[in-house]
Amino acid sequence: MMSAILARSYKDLPNHHLRSCLLYFAAFPEDYEIYVPELIELWIAESFIPHTPNHTLEETTRSYVTELAQRSLVQVVCRSTAHGWIESIRIHDILHGWCIEEARQDRFLYAIDKPAGQAGASSSSSDNLISYRFSFQTLSDQILPVKPNIRSLLGFELESVSLPKLRFLRVLCIENSTLKDFSSVIAGCIHLRLLRLANCGRVVLPSSIGKLLYLQTIELRNSALDSQSQVQNSLWDIPTLRHVYLGNAFFSPPPLARSVRLQNNELQTFEYIGEAGTDLRCHDMVIFLGQMNQLTTFALRMRPNIPAEVLNIFANMPHLVDITLFRFNVLDKLPAEFPQGLRHLFLVADVIKQDPMPILEKLPCLVVLHLSGYEGQTMCCSSQGFPRLQELRLDSFSTEVWGMEEGAMPKLSHLTLQSCEKMSKLPVGLLHLPSLDHLELAYMPQISEDDSTLNELRRKGCEVHTFNPCGMFTNKPNLYIYAAAP
Incomplete structure (x- = not known):
């Protein structure tokens, strides 16, 4: 009975875009609190969101979240005081289970929480040949069992896993995990649109990251770069880059000749957590950040202190709605x-x-x-x-x-x-x-x-x-x- 009700609610959604968004919840662990801004970036990278006249993709996506909430298909956990929009959501366990099964039957997405071959694994070898999206949970010490033609890979609580060569990959989202040989794998993912590594220990970015010409979002929150690695200057050459989250990363502003190219890019979000020892090059940093004049969200947390000159950049950022600054030493005014x-x-x-x-x-x-x-x-x-x-x-x-x-x-x-x-x-x-x-x-x-x-x-x-x-x-x-x- 409950499955029939959920199926009817699913079919009653006004378009196939919303139906894809609903099935995508199968990718997340049970009872997982989903942060809506991150979900928006995923849905856009997956091309679920159509272009709507007079609306940005982000605005359309938020309207989809609101639609699902109004239909009681998602549970609202909290709303943003500053903006009024839904900030985080959860999926009821019954709906989550239905999404997993429906997504598997439609070959839309396969959620696997045990190694292939063990009881409870939810895909077969024939499934793997057809599926284009996979979500893995709580796997360890293995190469993830996917075919090289997949488009999306999400992982949660993975321990010492390796990724195969995935040349057609568009979305890679890994949380609370440790990865092996990551740099060599990601270097060949020329179609990648979203790269998210959250709480993934030390990682190494490939020196060729600037060749990922379709990359829209890169997130390294709480995933420190390896001590021998740093954010490559070529990252800023990517013309499609919209959201950048650099957590505990060694980062220096690019040479001024290169940073001029930022004037033509669509960067909307910049978040940087800087550690002691980062090469600030204060003057270059201020000039570099000041050229991000399309930003809507800006967050800077630096140790020991943010250069006071950073405050001068905001006069040239008319679209900013969110600013986070931690921490300055002395500000005269x-x-x-x-x-x-x-x-x-x-x-x-x-x-x-x-x-x-x-x-x-x-x-x-x-x-x-x-x-x-x-x-x-x-x-x-x-x-x-x-x-x-x-x-x-x-x-x-x-x-x-x-x-x-x-x-x-x-x-x-x-x-x-x-x-x-x-x-x-x-x-x-x-x-x-x-x-x-x-x-x-x-x-x-x-x-x-x-x-x-x-x-x-x-x-x-x-x-x-x-x-x-x-x-x-x-x-x-x-x-x-x-x-x-x-």
Whole structure:
């Protein structure tokens, strides 16, 4: 009965593109939380998403996720505060099992969670000859049993596995695994569109990676490059490159003559986690990053510190909506110009000398702001400032007096104050925030339970959570574990 209902729901989907997207959930492990931005990149690389007039591929793909959620075919885990869209999803176990079987019967995709030849393996040799997509889980010490003509390969929890030669491969997504002889295999995958290695230990990128002329996404999150390897400069020559995530990678900006080519590419996402010892070449780095003028998402985490000059690049990035910067040393002040469409800003510094609020409050679209390091004694938010801000987190501020004019932050609903040790009492201006319904105070024992503003907020229905040194919020009846931002 349940299979018949699911089959009817599947056939009722409005087009074959959505049906392909639904069956693709068979590729993921059971009860796996799927991060939607990564799923979008996969579906686009698989060519499931049609071009729609006046919409980007990403916009169309998000509408597909919304459609599946509205039909209760996916479970929404969380939504983005900054954007309102679905951020992560899960598939019910019953639907997941149906997708695996349907995908196998249609020869759309084969999910294998045991070595070939063992009980429970879900494909046969005849299946392998026809299938173009495979997902492997919990295999170890073997060459993955696939034919060289496959187009897509996903792997989860693989240990010491080897890949065969896969010259027609378009999608390679491996998580929480260790791979053998990876570089020699990937060098021949000239049709590759997506390369994702997440939590895969040390890997070596081929020196010929610039020859992957169809590559759209490269992700190396938490997959450190081998000590003898680094991100090749030829990567930036790939004309189709749209999303770059370099985690714990040794990376130097390419020579200026080569970086000029970035002006013509479609790079939308750049995320880089830099380790100590990376060759910063500050001037070249700033020029290189500044040429990524089509970016919508920018994240930079560097040790020991991000060069302060990086802040100058944003004036030339009109499409940016997400910025993450961790961490600066000393910033005299924030730049006067941020992109006007910016919706999310996460900025951490050891010291910010000048009040950042007069600059940031003028951003008309800012929804989420996490800020750390302001050392000034006074801070002011003026009337009509932060017109769309919903979530504000201030960390390690030296502010003693926080002036807040009536009319500021009319949509703020969630405020977190952490380690603002010189703030001896909450600003009265909080009482004028019509939407504030959640206040968190972490490592701020100087704010007394008798604070008049605190008690008035409670009386008005605002949930107040205070974090004590034992690690628990002290409000009742609920207890909350507090997770500090990185």
